[in-house]
Amino acid sequence: MTTTSLAITDISQAIQLALAPVFLLTGIAGILNVMAGRLARIIDRGRFLTESESAALNRASENLQTEFANLERRRHLASTAITACTLSALLVCTVVTTLFLEVLLGLPMRVLVALLFACSTLTLVVGLAYFLREVHLATRTVRISGSNRPR
Numbered sequence: 001m002t003t004t005s006l007a008i009t010d011i012s013q014a015i016q017l018a019l020a021p022v023f024l025l026t027g028i029a030g031i032l033n034v035m036a037g038r039l040a041r042i043i044d045r046g047r048f049l050t051e052s053e054s055a056a057l058n059r060a061s062e063n064l065q066t067e068f069a070n071l072e073r074r075r076h077l078a079s080t081a082i083t084a085c086t087l088s089a090l091l092v093c094t095v096v097t098t099l100f101l102e103v104l105l106g107l108p109m110r111v112l113v114a115l116l117f118a119c120s121t122l123t124l125v126v127g128l129a130y131f132l133r134e135v136h137l138a139t140r141t142v143r144i145s146g147s148n149r150p151r
Contacts, residue, residue: 014103018096021117025096028089028124032082035131038138039078046071070141077134084127091120 049067095116102109 011103014100018099021092021095025089025092028085028092032085035078035082035085038134039075039082042071042075042078070137074134074137077130077137081127081130081134084123084130088120088124088127091116091123095120
C-alpha cells in the first residue's frame with residue numbers, strides 16, 4: 001500500500017469515528033434550543049410582573065414575592081443547565097478535533113479521547129438533571145385556574 005492511500009484510509013476512518021460525536025452534537029443543539037426557550041419564557045414572565053401596573057402597586061404582596069423567588073430559582077436552574085450542556089457540546093467538539101489530530105499527527109490520543117468523551121457525557125447528564133429540576137419546579141409552582149377538569 002502506498003503512503004497516499006494509507007493516509008486517505010486513515011482520514012476516512014477518522015471521519016467515520018467523528019460521525020457519532022457529531023450526531024451527539026446535533027442532539028445537544030436541539031436540547032439547548034429547548035432550554036433557551038424556557039429561559040426566555042422565565043425572563044419574560046419576570047419582566048411582565050416587574051413592569052405591570054398592578055405589580056407596581058402590589059410589590060409587597062406575599063404571592064408576588066413568592067413568584068419572583070420561584071422565577072429566580074427557575075432562571076438559575078435553566079441557566080446552569082444551559083451552561084452544562086454548552087460545556088458538553090464544547091467537549092464533543094474537542095473529541096472530534098482530537099480524533100482528527102490523532103490521525104494527522106500520528107499520536108496515540110485514545111486515552112484523551114475517552115476522557116473527553118466521558119466528561120462530555122457527564123456534563124450532559126448534569127445539564128439534563130438541572131433541566132429536569134427546573135421543569136419539576138415549574139410544574140409544582142404554576143397553577144392553572146379555571147380548568148373544567150373533573151376532580
